[in-house]
Amino acid sequence: MVSYKVVEISTVTEDVLEETLNKWTEQGWHFDGLQFAMRESSKRPAMAFVLFTREPDSTKEAP
Numbered sequence: 001m002v003s004y005k006v007v008e009i010s011t012v013t014e015d016v017l018e019e020t021l022n023k024w025t026e027q028g029w030h031f032d033g034l035q036f037a038m039r040e041s042s043k044r045p046a047m048a049f050v051l052f053t054r055e056p057d058s059t060k061e062a063p
Helices: 014-026
Strands: 003-009 030-038 045-054
Touching: 003 014, 014 030, 014 045
Parallel strands: none
Antiparallel strands: 003 045, 030 045
């Protein structure tokens, strides 16, 4: 059975997104998607949710 991980990012910048992707893929998670939450008053996202998956026998998650 596939495991899922959702990482919430409240500071949506290129550096934070890159850091999040690198951190979790190094731990055996596979990038599955990215969802942005927008504000009506701004064209920049207010937050982002990064989605990952992995098979159950993959490396264990870090705290």
